[in-house]
Amino acid sequence: SQTIHQWPATLVQPVGSPLSLECTVEGTSNPNLYWYRQAAGRGLQLLFYSVGIGQISSEVPQNLSASRPQDRQFILSSKKLLLSDSGFYLCAWSATYEQYFGPGTRLTVT
Amino acid sequence: EDQVTQSPEALRLQEGESSSLNCSYTVSGLRGLFWYRQDPGKGPEFLFTLYSAGEEKEKERLKATLTKKESFLHITAPKPEDSATYLCAVPGGYQLIWGAGTKLIIKP
Numbered sequence: 269s270q271t272i273h274q275w276p277a278t279l280v281q282p283v284g285s286p287l288s289l290e291c292t293v294e295g296t297s298n299p300n301l302y303w304y305r306q307a308a309g310r311g312l313q314l315l316f317y318s319v320g321i322g323q324i325s326s327e328v329p330q331n332l333s334a335s336r337p338q339d340r341q342f343i344l345s346s347k348k349l350l351l352s353d354s355g356f357y358l359c360a361w362s363a364t365y366e367q368y369f370g371p372g373t374r375l376t377v378t
Numbered sequence: 379e380d381q382v383t384q385s386p387e388a389l390r391l392q393e394g395e396s397s398s399l400n401c402s403y404t405v406s407g408l409r410g411l412f413w414y415r416q417d418p419g420k421g422p423e424f425l426f427t428l429y430s431a432g433e434e435k436e437k438e439r440l441k442a443t444l445t446k447k448e449s450f451l452h453i454t455a456p457k458p459e460d461s462a463t464y465l466c467a468v469p470g471g472y473q474l475i476w477g478a479g480t481k482l483i484i485k486p
Contacts, residue, residue: 310478
């Protein structure tokens with residue numbers, strides 16, 4: 269069966285510091301991968317998606333970036349965090365259309 | 379433009395009081411409609427996929443139905459543990475188009 273991992277679970281970072289969130293998927297090959305952000309009490313905002321290694325599509329202009337160095341690894345990064353980057357970050361994978369989510373990372377920028 | 383709208387935004391029920399959540403969609407060429415459950419501080423959990431009008435899926439106290447313009451998530455005799463935010467989504471290219479969700483609160 270497929271499993272998706274995200275870490276860390278929670279993160280508190282000062283403004284201007286770098287960020288690296290990692291997501292890995294087990295039990296499937298060549299998945300589509302997604303990064304979402306969810307503000308408190310709000311809906312899901314798609315940030316990036318990837319259909320293959322090195323292929324990244326950005327949905328929202330911002331100071332975040334994503335990379336897919338391996339088939340089942342997806343990384344979300346920032347060089348300098350802003351207060352507005354605080355939120356709940358979710359990674360998801362799909363084989364066809366339905367997506368399956370990881371446990372999420374709660375990021376607080378102080 | 380493809381769009382998904384959920385109603386109501388929030389629903390408070392007494393334990394045992396049945397009701398329905400609505401998901402309306404406008405999309406060219408439906409390739410499925412998905413229901414998810416999200417608990418606070420957790421990622422959405424996949425519940426159902428519906429592909430064609432008239433289709434129904436059931437899981438415990440939940441039953442999802444689909445028409446050509448909307449889907450309903452019926453909850454029968456809910457329990458406090460059914461409290462969560464319920465999300466629906468439809469495919470749009472490689473992405474999913476998400477509704478804003480319905481926050482369901484079941485009071486004992």
